[in-house]
Amino acid sequence: MRYLSTRGQAPPASFSEALLAGLAPDGGLYVPESFPSFDPSSFDPAAPIPELASEILTPFVDGDPLGEQISAICRRAFDFPMPLVPLARDTSVLELFHGPTAAFKDFGARFLAHCFERLLAERGEVLTVLVATSGDTGAAVAAACHLREGIRVGVLFPKGGVAPRQEQQLTCWDRNVSSFAVRGNFDDCQRVVKDAFTRGGWPPSGGLSSANSINVGRLLPQAVYYGIASMRYVAEHGAIPGVIVPSGNVGNAVGAFWAKTMGFPIRHIAMASNENRVVPDWFESGSWDPRPSKPTLANAMDVGDPSNMERLFHLYPERRAMIENSSSMEVDDATIRKTIAAGIDRWGQVWCPHTATAVHFREQMEAPHWIVVATAHPAKFDSIVEPLIGRDVPVPPGLVELLARPTKVTEIDAAFEPMAAELDGASG
Numbered sequence: 001m002r003y004l005s006t007r008g009q010a011p012p013a014s015f016s017e018a019l020l021a022g023l024a025p026d027g028g029l030y031v032p033e034s035f036p037s038f039d040p041s042s043f044d045p046a047a048p049i050p051e052l053a054s055e056i057l058t059p060f061v062d063g064d065p066l067g068e069q070i071s072a073i074c075r076r077a078f079d080f081p082m083p084l085v086p087l088a089r090d091t092s093v094l095e096l097f098h099g100p101t102a103a104f105k106d107f108g109a110r111f112l113a114h115c116f117e118r119l120l121a122e123r124g125e126v127l128t129v130l131v132a133t134s135g136d137t138g139a140a141v142a143a144a145c146h147l148r149e150g151i152r153v154g155v156l157f158p159k160g161g162v163a164p165r166q167e168q169q170l171t172c173w174d175r176n177v178s179s180f181a182v183r184g185n186f187d188d189c190q191r192v193v194k195d196a197f198t199r200g201g202w203p204p205s206g207g208l209s210s211a212n213s214i215n216v217g218r219l220l221p222q223a224v225y226y227g228i229a230s231m232r233y234v235a236e237h238g239a240i241p242g243v244i245v246p247s248g249n250v251g252n253a254v255g256a257f258w259a260k261t262m263g264f265p266i267r268h269i270a271m272a273s274n275e276n277r278v279v280p281d282w283f284e285s286g287s288w289d290p291r292p293s294k295p296t297l298a299n300a301m302d303v304g305d306p307s308n309m310e311r312l313f314h315l316y317p318e319r320r321a322m323i324e325n326s327s328s329m330e331v332d333d334a335t336i337r338k339t340i341a342a343g344i345d346r347w348g349q350v351w352c353p354h355t356a357t358a359v360h361f362r363e364q365m366e367a368p369h370w371i372v373v374a375t376a377h378p379a380k381f382d383s384i385v386e387p388l389i390g391r392d393v394p395v396p397p398g399l400v401e402l403l404a405r406p407t408k409v410t411e412i413d414a415a416f417e418p419m420a421a422e423l424d425g426a427s428g
């Protein structure tokens with residue numbers, strides 16, 4: 001399997017090359033050259049997740065040095081559950097928050113980290129991974145890479161710009177993972193990372209990569225859980241579900257589109273947006289109009305220029321074909337609040353602010369049979385959720401463990417030099 005750039009001006013890459021590069025050299029995003037076509041009836045949807053994952057991912061690593069290791073990688077990376085919890089007669093919730101940092105990003109980050117570790121062991125090099133984050137990505141990548149051989153990580157987040165429990169998860173690391181509280185906003189963090197990529201000559205040895213959702217190694221595992229969840233839903237209900245995905249940079253939704261393309265039983269893909277309504281606007285008007293992001297309660301979805309739309313435009317060169325299969329809706333902060341506050345009475349559930357956007361989308365839909373995607377555990381956003389529901393949210397055991405760890409963070413100006421000095425010093 002070869003990987004092509006969405007912009008068509010870069011040479012095809014192998015799976016490993018696409019992972020290590022992150023972004024294609026022409027500035028585009030890597031996508032698989034073709035998709036395997038699966039017959040869902042050939043799978044046992046009740047089989048263990050690592051087994052199903054390895055079956056689904058095998059064609060994507062065909063001919064790659066990692067090909068032989070895919071089942072071992074899946075066993076190590078996907079070692080936590082993803083329950084499909086019935087909510088109503090015709091609706092289930094896919095809980096993607098049972099990994100180490102309690103958000104769906106653990107799936108992609110853990111898969112990528114295990115791939116990196118094996119690739120670097122073969123090369124005997126150290127890879128520097130930089131990640132600019134406004135919350136959950138940085139925590140998932142830090143947790144996934146901590147103590148992995150051959151990888152050192154720099155996590156940059158805006159000082160004072162993340163929720164307290166998110167900050168704890170970003171800073172409770174040591175050894176090969178360094179955290180930076182940047183005096184600036186998320187865009188400043190991204191600028192420091194871009195500067196590191198474009199200046200050349202750094203790091204002093206080994207390669208440089210990014211673990212943001214531009215990396216195709218984070219997206220393929222996301223197609224896996226949509227494939228598995230849709231088959232489980234069909235087995236339980238005898239009907240083909242649509243999925244509703246809380247969306248920001250649209251990486252999670254791309255996983256759903258790819259799973260559908262491979263033949264998994266997904267009727268429709270609904271992308272719930274917060275007040276950063278660039279995707280719903282495209283569905284309404286047909287014009288693509290990125291803009292600066294604004295802060296909302298669902299902060300992991302505060303994206304004004306979702307980079308993964310480029311992958312969807314590549315998958316559906318015709319706008320009409322995409323609209324036939326999908327839709328989008330804006331959910332504002334007031335509606336997020338109402339949905340969380342009503343969650344216990346209406347559904348017997350406590351939602352995180354991101355998941356609440358998808359739940360509201362479901363409540364607006366008349367057609368039956370939906371999978372609502374729960375992207376984070378509500379305990380991660382206790383400061384928003386608890387006042388709305390008037391009670392404490394129990395903290396899951398994995399999160400308790402992270403919240404108890406000592407923290408270490410370096411505060412820096414939004415510039416390359418202080419980050420590089422600390423990272424090069426830290427790893428000797």
Ligand SMILES: *Cc1c(COP(=O)(O)O)cnc(C)c1O
Pocket residue numbers: 103104105136137213246247248249250251252253300301354355375376
């Ligand atoms: C990252 C994130 C999202 C948005 O996912 P995208 O892939 O960027 O669309 C939604 N919810 C939570 C909890 C997240 O961490």
